[in-house]
Structures are given as structure tokens and as C-alpha cells.
Amino acid sequence: MLNTRFTAEFGIEHPIVQGGMMWVGRAELAAAVSEGGGLGIITALTQPTPEDLVTEIERCRALTDKPFGVNLTLTLSINQPPYAEYRQAIIDSGVTIVETAGSDPTKHVEHLKEHGIKIIHKCTSVRHALKAQRIGADAVSIDGFEAAGHPGEDDVPGLVLIPACADALDIPFIASGGFADGRGLAAALTLGADGINMGTRFMCTQESPIHERIKQQIVDASELDTQLIFRQLRNTMRTARNSVSEEVVDILGKGGRFKDVKDLVAGSRGRTVYEDGDPEAGIWTVGQSQGLIRDIPPAGELVQRIAAEAEAKLRSLTADIVVDSVPVP
Template sequence: MEPLTKPRLRNRFTEALGIEYPVVQGGMMWVGRAELAAAVSEAGGLGMITALTQPTPADLAAEIARARTLTDKPFGVNLTILPSISPPPYDEYRQVIVDSGVKIVETAGSSPEPHMPTFAAAGIKVIHKCTSVRHALRAEKLGVTAVSIDGFECAGHPGEDDVPGLVLIPAAADALSIPFIASGGFADGRGLAAALTLGADGVNMGTRFMCTTESPISQTVKERIVAASELDTNLIFRSLRNTARVAKNSISDQVVEILSAGGQFPDVQPLVAGARGRKVFENGDLEAGIWSVGLVQGLIRDIPDAGELVRRIVVEAQTVLTERLRLFS
């Protein structure tokens, strides 16, 4: 295909992070590897390597080095901090990020506060992922460079407030003074145009980047996302107040049924084991376990190169905004 024209798109987010376009590939477990992150960054967006996808801190160092052989443009590392009986060595992963010279980190899960002094001392810019305005304001006070605000449409954990992006994004714009990007429900240029119009500085996309050629997940999973509609997700763990949006399959149906009948986490723990979800992505067995996907799968209709996708989204956004502005002439 002919190369797409590259419009110029600059704002406080792109300037703060040193990137061309405010299109971010969110850090996703088992998905955020060097090839995908580098392809997004090389196209002018911001790619993310997922730290905990790598089994050890040493493996993370090797993955960062591998990404550097694929692009000389900025990319980041996602560090998701979650409560656990046997937590991974977060401090060691954090030190690898510092020692590697990566200058952008996406934090998610728990508060980034314990990690901020180390990141700040190393000149690392932190984007913290939030599901509410109140959490975003707390992150702002901690000194993060930007926040990523997740609407109820998102894959994974949307929080417990159930506020969709159409309300959450302008609410965040009214409250925050730092740059922020919108997450949940974004797949194309219309979404980027909408996010910018609502007051965000860009978009963060997970499910959409799962469906690219550089994404390391099984082709079967990608094709399932393309074929699925916005109705093909389940919300699990609602009764446990740890809501997660995952693909609708026999396993997630069972989890919903058990918990709706009064079951507790131990009753579903064997069904939701992370190792089972990993088999979905690696082997393409769509019924092996639960796996995260967003409502936006209903808008995904192809599996392009990640770089082509970034460029296409920016061109589409420019076209949409230009055409809509003509309505006022």
C-alpha cells in the first residue's frame, strides 16, 4: 500500500515524553514484548514492554536490550504492582528499569508512591494508570508526569465505579493539571479524535494492539477478536469488588455463574489461574482459561502491522476533526 501522509500532532503529552504521536500501546501481560513495543515506537507512538511478562529481572534487561536493536525511539516499561501472597521482586525489576536507561514507565495496580523516589532520581517519567478521577488526583500529587484514565469499557480491571469514558474523560480534564491519556474503547482515528475533543491528550490502546502482526499472541486469538462483537465479554469478580472484563467463553461463564450463586474466590481460583490464560495466548485454545479483552473488539476488523495502525489512526483523526469542523462553516 502507498505510505500514509504523516500529519503533525504535538501537545503537552508528546512534548513531555519525546514522542511524535499521543498513541500509547498499554502494557499487557504476555503481550507487551520487544517486537510490538518497538514497532509502535518506531511509528511515532509509545510502545510498552511489560516487565512481569519476563520471568526474571535479568530476562527483562535482555528484552529491553532486544527492543533497542529494533528502534532508537523512546519506549517504556510497564510495572504492574498487585497484592500477592508471593509477590515478584518488584524492587529488582525496578532496578533493571533504572539500570537499563529506560526513561518512561507505566505503573498500574497499586499506588506508585513507593517507587517514585527511585524513578525521580533516575529522571524517569511515570505514567500511572487509574480508573477514577480521585485516583488520578492522588497520582498527580505524587509527582507523576501523566496519568492514563481507564473507562468502564476497558479490558482487565475497570475499577468499581462503572463510569464510561464519555463521562470520565471530561471529568478528568476538568480536575487534572497534568497531561492525561484516555484508555478503554479506543481502536481507530475516530476514538483519538473523540478523546482529544473531550480533553484528553491522547489514547492508550490494549485490545487494538493485540490485533497486530507484531503482537505475540496466537493468530487464533486475533481472529477471534476480529470476529467478536462488543457483546462478547464477561464481567467477573463483581461480587468480590475486583471486577475484571474478560472474553466471553465457557470458563468465564462458569466463573460468573459460580460467583453469582454465592461462591467465593477459592471456588473459582482453579478456573482463573494465570497459567491457563497464558495457554490461550500461546496455544490459541480459546477455552483454556480466562483472557482479557475490551468492548472495543466490536470495532476491530483487521490485523494490520502495528506501525501502519499508528499512522492510520493519526490520519483518520485528522480527517474526522477536519470534516466535523466544516459543519460550523
């Protein structure tokens, strides 16, 4: 058993968390991860209204009696979602764990904690993790440069970012970006994390609500088949490499602005990718960890397999590695 500060704080069996992915974090997947002993996450804004979120939470609760959480991603946009209403729906539904991400979560954290809700804040740098700790987050999920979606602008990979967070933080934290198997979990724990967060790996599970063609493309892809877009806009995003991402990079590289690519990167097109299985229909996010994914198992079995692999790897390392003493001249 891999008992860590994170498993103790959030009442789960294995230190493995399912990322709160747009269009993917639905009740079936979240419940399956939680049933397997990890922490499943429903994505609030996948649901079109706060009332729909309440229904989705009820569906998840009917599928598992184990802890699960809700992701609330805070974005700056022209047509802002009614965050206060989504937040109240989470509170009224009796959810006990929320993952926040994106813009400054202070007012949301304060309100949610007033109702006894534990907060995991997802961020991309040590400085943002420290702020999350100051405002009362119970844990941090730290994204390395390998991650899908928005990995920040510092380009720091997990091998550096994880121990840097371990040195700086007092609260538990989990590592995200590049994790897909037990070797990764063992490495994260060794580097000082209290667990891992996986998005791309959980996209390729039987309960994942995306088209089988997209799952198979991820299995067949390598770590080289992603693309960084929006670099010029200081809003870097890692996506699957396809004709649309190539066009976005070309337009912005020639001096274009967001208005010149907004139709190409519309979220509705990305949703179509997942629903219809056409990988060229729009922009869709995937991490470099796709190069490590070989199968499409049940999500709960995946959680248990990764935990067992990590424990075996840690045991074998302590048994097999011998450090010879070197005499000092």
C-alpha cells in the same frame, strides 16, 4: 500533526500509546509501535525474572531508537514479585519512561523519579488520578469502564470520565478503554485528553505475540462478547466471554469465594490461550473495543493510520459543522 502536551512531554510523534498487557507487551510489538511514532510499552512482569527484563529491554532497543516504556503493574498477591529488583533492572537499563498500574505506586514513583524517569500512572478514577498527580506522576492513563482487564468499581464510561479528568488534572493524561480507530482518538482529544492508550487494538496487529486464532476471534467478535467477572469480590475484571468466564460468574453468583475459582482464573491458563490459540483454555482479557476491530495490520502502520484518521476527522468537523445563531426571545 496532532501535537499535544503528552507528545511534547514524552517525545513521541503521535498521541497513541500501546497498553502494557501481560504476555503481550514484548519487544517486537513495543518497538513496532514506537517506530510508527507512538509509544510502545514492554510489560515487566511478562518476563520471569528481572534479568530477563533487562534482556527484553536490550532486544527492544536493538529494534528501535525511538522512545519506549516499561509497564510495572503492582498487584497484591500471596507470592509477590520482587518489585524492587524489577525496578532496579529498569533503572540500570536506562529506561526513561515507566507506566505504573495497580496498587499504591508512591515508593516506586519516588525511586524512579530520583533517576530522571518519567512516570505514567494508569488508574480508573478521578480521585486516583489526582493522587497520582500529587505524588509526582508526569502523566495519567485513565481507564474507562469499556476497558479490558480491571476497569475499577465505579462503572464510569469514558464519555464522562475523560472530561471529568480534564476538569480536575493539571498534568497531561491519556484516555483508555474503547479506543480502536481515528474517530476514538479525535473524540478523546475533543473531550480534553492528550492522547489515547490502546490494548485490545494492538493485540490484533502482526507483531502481537499471540496466536493468530485469538487475533481472528477478536476481529470476528462484537462489543457484546466480553464478560465482567469478580464483581462480588470488588475486583471487577473484563474478559472475553467463554465457558470459563461463564463458570466463574456462576460460581461467584451462587456465593462462592475466590478459592473456589482460583484454578479457573490462573494466569498460566490465560497464557496458554495466547500461546496455543484455544480461546476456551482459560480467562483472557479483551475490551469492548473489539467490536470496532476489522483487520490485523502492522502495528506501526496502525499508529499512523489512526493518527491520520483523527486529524482528518477533526478537520472535517470544523469544516462541516455550522452552528446557526438562535435569536433570544
